[in-house]
Amino acid sequence: xxxxxxxxxxxxxxxxxxxxxxxxxxxxxxxxxxxxxxxxxxxxxxxxxxxxxxxxxxxxxxxxxxxxxxxxxxxxxxxxxxxxxxxxxxxxxxxxxxxxxxxxxxxxxxxxxxxxxxxxxxxxxxxxxxxxxxxxxxxxxxxxxxxxxxxxxxxx
Numbered sequence: 082x083x084x085x086x087x088x089x090x091x092x093x094x095x096x097x098x099x100x101x102x103x104x105x106x107x108x109x110x111x112x113x114x115x116x117x118x119x120x121x122x123x124x125x126x127x128x129x130x131x132x133x134x135x136x137x138x139x140x141x142x143x144x145x146x147x148x149x150x151x152x153x154x155x156x157x158x159x160x161x162x163x164x165x166x167x168x169x170x171x172x173x174x175x176x177x178x179x180x181x182x183x184x185x186x187x188x189x190x191x192x193x194x195x196x197x198x199x200x201x202x203x204x205x206x207x208x209x210x211x212x213x214x215x216x217x218x219x220x221x222x223x224x225x226x227x228x229x230x231x232x233x234x235x236x237x
Contacts, residue, residue: 093180093231101171101182101231102127106205108171110134110188110224114163121157125169126203132169132184133191134222135204136161161188161222169224179234186227193221 093101105127111120126133136157167188172181195203200219209217 088179088234090179090232091235093182093233097233098182098229098231099129101180102132102184103129105171105182108169108182111168111170112160112164112188114160117160119156119160123169124204124207125171132224132226133193133203134169134188134224135200135207136220136222137207137217164188166227167224177234180231181233182229182231184224184226184229186225188222188224191221191223193223195221 105125107122107124109120110123111118113119124135126135165187166185169184170181173179207217207219
């Protein structure tokens with residue numbers, strides 16, 4: 082690897098991981114079922130104790146009912162229901178600096194109920210993709226933070 086460019090990384094301190102999670106707004110949730118993988122970008126909110134994920138429910142893709150009842154046939158809901166341990170990754174990378182935080186644990190529907198004002202405060206605006214706003218609802222999921230690992234570039 083004589084001509085391959087690289088940078089050194091190191092584990093982040095607990096306070097650095099905490100700061101990155103508090104400052105971030107989005108990441109990728111990775112799920113698995115019977116050897117198949119599924120990853121989806123999601124907005125999140127970290128309050129110091131909990132990592133909450135905003136998951137959309139689209140008309141015709143009854144995620145709200147399916148995940149709690151483990152029925153239905155939507156892809157995201159099937160993977161949420163089947164995954165024992167999920168991984169959520171938030172990160173940033175540039176030519177000068179990079180970091181990533183990986184959070185692993187079970188993901189489940191949150192019992193916490195919040196109003197629209199709180200959703201707007203906690204999460205960035207939702208990006209609609211060819212759907213009407215009245216056809217989209219949200220459910221909060223909580224990722225139990227069993228393992229949290231952060232890495233960042235170091236001067237080297």
